[in-house]
Amino acid sequence: MGSYTDDFLSKLRNRISIDQVIDRLMIDIRQGKNLRRFRCPLCDRFHTATNSTTNLGRCFECQKNFNPIDLVMAATAYDFIGTVEFLKKHFLSRPTES
Template sequence: MKVTRELLREIRNDLPMKLTITRLGQHGPIGKHSDGFFRFQCPFCKELRATVNPKNNLAHCFSCGENVNNIDLMMLQGHDFLPAVKILGNWLDQYRRDLSDGRSTA
């Protein structure tokens, strides 16, 4: 898999963060839907106030002010950059296949 700017943009913007957190399972942060937004436990301050902006798929913690995207989240879970991008790229491909097949995701 070649890492391009386009691939990185697609991973950050097109792969729903909820799907990434769901795929991380017990190794990822806890998350929930609240007031129409997906929120999860901030990997920095541990408060359940990291909220995903549905327009850009970026999470912002309203406690500590940190921003997190899918790649950041994987690296904070202990993955190096290239393995994180490879995993996320595969999840993005599967997400797109599921969408085109009409299957439910995350």
């Protein structure tokens, strides 16, 4: 499927912050004291959390982890290729702020 290397795909999963993906997708969030909840694109609930160490979003209702690729695919109508191109365009073509 496509010509993306594993290396490139793991860069998308690991180097693009899950929180930035949530912002870019304009997913509703609720900022708590220690954690940030987002509206799960599958069940529409906020029983979720993001983990900056693993760079995953988790929905406790769906019992599902989302990496940046999973999240874009769940929240948009993009297929896998469209998702990769979306992430590439928005996150890899400009220097990240730090």
